[in-house]
Each structure stands twice: as C-alpha cells, then as structure tokens.
Amino acid sequence: MKLNKEILKTRPVFSPEGRLDASNAGLFKSRLNEEITAEKEIVIDLSRLEFLDSSGIGALISIHRKCDKERGGLKLVCQHDRIRKVLELTRADRLFDIYDEAEAAAGSFLK
Amino acid sequence: MKAIITVKEKEIDWFRSLFRSCHPLLMQICKKPFLEYLVDFSILCGCSEIRLVTDIPVQRVEDLYGDGSRWGIQLSYSSIRETDGFDEVLEKNSGFCRNTTLLVFEGFFFLHYDKNLDYSDFFRSLPGGELKRCSTGRLSIVGGSPENRSRPTAESPLLETTPLSSVADIHQLSIEILTRNPERYVLPGYSSENQAFIGQNVVIARKAEINPPVMIGNHVQIHKDAVIGPGAIIGSDVIIDSNCQIVNSVVFDKTYIGKHLDLKGKVVGENSVVNPIDGIQLHLEDEHLLSQVRPASPRVPFLHRLVTRIHALLAMILLLLPFLCCVSILKMQKRWMPQKQSVLINSQGKTRKLSRPRIAPTGYIGKFALLLSLDRFPLLSAVLGGKLSMIGSKILEDTGENREKIKEYSSYRPAVFSYAEAETWPDENSEWEIVERFHLARKSIFHDQILLIKAIVNRIYTEDNP
Numbered sequence: 085m086k087l088n089k090e091i092l093k094t095r096p097v098f099s100p101e102g103r104l105d106a107s108n109a110g111l112f113k114s115r116l117n118e119e120i121t122a123e124k125e126i127v128i129d130l131s132r133l134e135f136l137d138s139s140g141i142g143a144l145i146s147i148h149r150k151c152d153k154e155r156g157g158l159k160l161v162c163q164h165d166r167i168r169k170v171l172e173l174t175r176a177d178r179l180f181d182i183y184d185e186a187e188a189a190a191g192s193f194l195k
Numbered sequence: 196m197k198a199i200i201t202v203k204e205k206e207i208d209w210f211r212s213l214f215r216s217c218h219p220l221l222m223q224i225c226k227k228p229f230l231e232y233l234v235d236f237s238i239l240c241g242c243s244e245i246r247l248v249t250d251i252p253v254q255r256v257e258d259l260y261g262d263g264s265r266w267g268i269q270l271s272y273s274s275i276r277e278t279d280g281f282d283e284v285l286e287k288n289s290g291f292c293r294n295t296t297l298l299v300f301e302g303f304f305f306l307h308y309d310k311n312l313d314y315s316d317f318f319r320s321l322p323g324g325e326l327k328r329c330s331t332g333r334l335s336i337v338g339g340s341p342e343n344r345s346r347p348t349a350e351s352p353l354l355e356t357t358p359l360s361s362v363a364d365i366h367q368l369s370i371e372i373l374t375r376n377p378e379r380y381v382l383p384g385y386s387s388e389n390q391a392f393i394g395q396n397v398v399i400a401r402k403a404e405i406n407p408p409v410m411i412g413n414h415v416q417i418h419k420d421a422v423i424g425p426g427a428i429i430g431s432d433v434i435i436d437s438n439c440q441i442v443n444s445v446v447f448d449k450t451y452i453g454k455h456l457d458l459k460g461k462v463v464g465e466n467s468v469v470n471p472i473d474g475i476q477l478h479l480e481d482e483h484l485l486s487q488v489r490p491a492s493p494r495v496p497f498l499h500r501l502v503t504r505i506h507a508l509l510a511m512i513l514l515l516l517p518f519l520c521c522v523s524i525l526k527m528q529k530r531w532m533p534q535k536q537s538v539l540i541n542s543q544g545k546t547r548k549l550s551r552p553r554i555a556p557t558g559y560i561g562k563f564a565l566l567l568s569l570d571r572f573p574l575l576s577a578v579l580g581g582k583l584s585m586i587g588s589k590i591l592e593d594t595g596e597n598r599e600k601i602k603e604y605s606s607y608r609p610a611v612f613s614y615a616e617a618e619t620w621p622d623e624n625s626e627w628e629i630v631e632r633f634h635l636a637r638k639s640i641f642h643d644q645i646l647l648i649k650a651i652v653n654r655i656y657t658e659d660n661p
Contacts, residue, residue, distance in 0.1 A: 138618055138633040145626060172252060173636055174629040177274035181287065184273065188289040
C-alpha cells in the first residue's frame with residue numbers, strides 16, 4: 085500500500101492507495117499515529133483505496149480514537165461505492181464524518 | 196438540477212418501533228414506496244441526479260433501486276451522522292452539490308404533486324430558499340440563480356406537504372390518495388375500472404366481494420366470502436382467509452389474515468393491528484388469526500454446518516480429559532466459577548440457557564485451562580445441537596437492551612468464539628459489532644476455519660484471558 089500526503093487548507097490529507105487490510109493495517113496505523121502527534125486534525129482520503137477489510141476499519145477507528153484523545157479530529161473522504169458499502173455494512177459510518185471531497189473535509193476544520 | 200433526499204433515523208423511529216421488518220424509506224403509501232414518490236417528483240422537476248443522504252442503513256434500498264437507471268437518472272447514496280445539520284449535509288456532499296441548483300427534501304414528509312404537471316419551469320424560476328414546510332420536514336431550493344430574485348416566479352403548480360409522524364398519517368394519506376386523487380401519481384397495479392387497482396397473480400375466490408375503491412398488491416390470495424373494500428389497500432404477498440372483512444384499512448406486505456377477522460379503519464402489518472385514531476397497537480400472538488408471511492430464512496449450507504459439528508466433536512474428544520482433570524482441581528481451588536446464563540441464540544430473540552463458567556486466571560492450572568479455552572468447553576454441546584456456531588457473533592445475554600440490539604442485527608449468529616476475538620478487537624462501545632458484521636457478510640467454510648484458528652491462537656497469547 086502506498087500512502088500519499090498532501091496539504092489542503094493547512095491540514096494534512098493522507099491518501100492510501102491499493103489495499104488496506106491485515107497485511108498493512110498495523111503499519112498504516114503506526115504511521116498515522118506518528119503524524120497525529122504533530123497534526124491533530126487530519127483527513128484520510130479513501131478514494132484511491134481498492135480494498136478495505138476489518139483490519140483496515142480497525143486501524144481507522146484506532147486513529148479516530150487517538151485524534152479524539154488528542155482533541156483533534158479525523159475526517160474521511162470516500163467517493164467510491166465499494167468502500168462506502170463496507171463502511172455502511174459494518175455500521176462504521178456512524179463513527180466517522182464522511183465527505184465526498186478532500187477539500188471540503190479539510191475545510192471543515194476551519195469552521 | 197439535482198436533488199438531495201435526507202432522512203434521519205430519529206425522524207422515522209416511530210415507524211420502526213411499529214413495523215420492524217419494513218424499511219422506513221420503502222414504507223408504502225398506496226402500494227408505492229415512500230422514496231419513489233420523492234424520486235418521481237424530483238424527475239418532474241427536471242433532476243437528473245439524486246442523492247439519498249441518511250444515517251439509516253440503505254443496503255435494502257440500494258439492492259432495490261441500484262444506481263437509479265430504472266428511472267433514467269443517477270441515484271447515489273451517502274452517509275451522515277445523527278448530529279449533522281443541514282449545513283453539514285451540504286458540506287459533506289459538496290462534490291455533488293457544486294455548480295448546480297439543488298432541490299432538497301429534509302425529513303420524513305409526503306409531498307402532494309400531480310404527475311400531469313410540469314414542475315421544471317417553476318423550479319428553474321425560483322431564486323432559492325425554503326419552499327414548503329411542515330412539522331416533520333421541509334422542501335427547499337439551494338443555489339437557485341440569483342437573477343431569479345428580481346424576476347417574477349412562474350405560477351406555482353400543485354404542491355402541498357403532509358407530515359408523516361404517526362400511523363394515522365399513513366392511513367389517512369393512503370385512503371385519501373386511493374379515494375380522491377389516484378390519477379395524480381403513478382401507482383402500481385392494473386386498473387380496469389375506476390378506483391380498483393389489482394396487482395399480478397391475484398387469486399380471488401368466486402364468492403369473495405371486492406368493493407372499490409380498492410388496491411390489491413401482487414401475489415395475493417383472497418378466499419371465499421371475504422369482503423374487501425371500500426377503502427382497502429392490500430399489500431403484496433398477502434393471504435386473506437375466508438369470511439374476513441377489510442374496510443377502510445391498510446394491510447402491509449407479507450401478512451396473513453385469518454378467518455373471520457374484521458378490520459375496519461385499521462393499519463395491519465406483521466402480527467400487529469394498529470388503530471390509527473389513538474395509535475394503540477395490538478400484537479396478536481395467535482398466528483392463525485394474524486401473522487407475518489415469512490420467507491424461509493437463509494440457512495447455513497449443509498456442508499458448513501457439518502464441518503462446524505465435526506470441529507465441535509473433535510474439540511470435545513480432545514479436551515474431555517484435560518477438562519475433567521482441570522475442572523476438578525479448579526473447583527477445589529475455587530477458581531472455577533460456574534455460571535448459567537439465558538442467552539439469545541438468534542436474531543428473532545429465541546433464548547437458551549447455557550453454562551458459561553469463568554476461570555480465575557491465576558495459578559498454573561487456571562492459566563493452563565484458559566490456554567486450552569476450557570471455559571468454552573460446555574458450549575460445545577450447543578454447537579453439536581445446532582444452537583451455536585464455532586465462530587461467529589459474541590454471545591449476547593438475554594437482556595432488554597440486547598433484545599433491542601439484535602432486532603437491528605439480522606445476521607447475528609452466536610458462537611463459541613467470536614470474530615472480535617479472532618481480530619483482537621476491543622470489547623467496548625459495541626465496536627466488536629463492526630468486525631462481526633464484516634465477517635458475517637463474508638462467511639464461508641474456509642473463511643471461518645482461518646478465523647477460528649486465529650481466535651484460538653489469540654486466546655493463547657492474550658495475557659489475561661477473559
């Protein structure tokens with residue numbers, strides 16, 4: 085899995101590419117947890133993700149918890165039905181703020 | 196022009212508490228799902244893309260309507276949280292809302308319109324803002340052209356709202372549409388005479404009496420001497436037994452109405468009769484009088500069940516000797532805490548008493564017993580009896596809260612080991628449900644074998660076994 089980072093509206097936007105599953109969820113989580121110590125408000129753009137499994141959702145929940153603990157915030161961006169359906173099926177969508185555009189997600193921290 | 200339909204779970208709670216098996220967005224008004232009225236109206240307004248934004252699971256809606264190609268439009272779906280307001284809804288869907296005029300339906304309400312009128316000119320002439328409001332929702336325009344502010348709006352065609360906040364509203368609305376203005380909407384069913392809509396595969400006994408206005412769904416059986424109508428709306432897959440009388444009433448899909456039952460001015464669904472006037476709901480326990488016609492529930496394939504039982508049997512054979520030795524020692528050390536619990540064994544709320552002992556994780560024997568998961572040994576007999584699986588959902592105790600929880604959790608399949616244990620998910624805040632739902636949707640023999648091994652191994656390596 086490739087993890088891209090860009091800055092939008094002064095907030096970091098991370099875009100994992102490929103699969104987020106048991107094989108790399110731990111690495112993804114630790115990488116993002118490191119970032120949270122510097123930036124408390126982050127956006128994860130799932131639009132380039134091809135596959136998300138329960139370990140991937142677990143990693144997202146763990147990052148979400150850490151952001152909450154640090155009094156920051158996590159926003160997700162999801163444009164594809166495939167990933168949205170996984171989040172909905174597991175009811176994980178109730179935990180996250182999900183946007184259809186990274187810019188709007190990053191901008192929401194400014195309000 | 197695009198449309199956003201936003202409905203929140205809290206707005207439809209009253210409906211869910213009455214009719215659990217019916218998805219609120221697919222709730223029928225005159226045999227036509229609620230959502231389809233909104234879609235039809237949006238199309239009349241010239242919308243080519245519609246987004247359903249809700250915190251209610253929409254899988255059933257998505258399975259039925261897909262991408263909206265049946266209407267020649269693009270239908271998409273998006274999740275929001277319960278606390279999101281109007282601005283958050285627009286912000287979370289900013290990609291969809293950009294550079295267009297939006298028609299926004301907010302809440303759970305019915306919009307009266309006329310399919311014979313053209314609404315597109317009217318809506319194009321509007322400058323934006325709230326258009327119609329009722330106690331349970333509103334219709335508004337977002338991003339209307341600013342030039343329209345100075346221009347006079349086109350003459351307003353028929354547009355009225357009715358709040359949907361009780362069974363009385365559904366009843367009144369359904370009967371009103373059927374008796375007064377069915378021609379305004381595209382309604383399902385064949386109509387050979389005025390005010391009589393009959394679906395496909397309807398069998399009416401020769402001695403049955405049909406008095407229009409009536410609307411009868413698909414695959415309905417009406418037995419002899421039954422009197423249907425005036426003012427009867429019968430859903431699909433309904434059986435009406437002999438000598439029944441259904442007048443001024445709404446019968447939901449998949450209902451069996453037993454012999455000699457008279458329904459006047461009622462709403463009937465599942466095994467309940469609701470009086471719309473006072474909202475009193477009567478649950479009938481006698482399934483020969485009133486019951487839900489249930490499709491056969493999907494069964495776990497035979498091979499899968501066989502493999503599960505073989506695993507349980509093997510585990511019993513292998514662990515019997517260690518179990519007998521360890522338990523007798525642990526009992527003497529008072530580290531074996533027997534516990535009988537009434538637990539829920541399926542999503543219909545069926546219960547069974549199971550022995551779920553606890554072992555104190557101290558001492559060599561206690562740790563060894565936990566290492567071998569001997570605390571789960573008494574559950575293996577329930578697997579052999581087909582009541583539990585080897586791996587699946589966490590076993591829920593029979594409490595009011597859990598009974599409510601499984602009503603929303605149709606795939607609940609309690610097991611000796613849970614998927615959450617296989618994935619070492621935290622047993623808090625109901626987050627274990629997330630991993631369970633994920634794996635239950637993908638269950639297969641191979642998939643379950645791997646997760647069973649993971650769950651057993653995880654228990655071995657968990658420092659303080661539960």
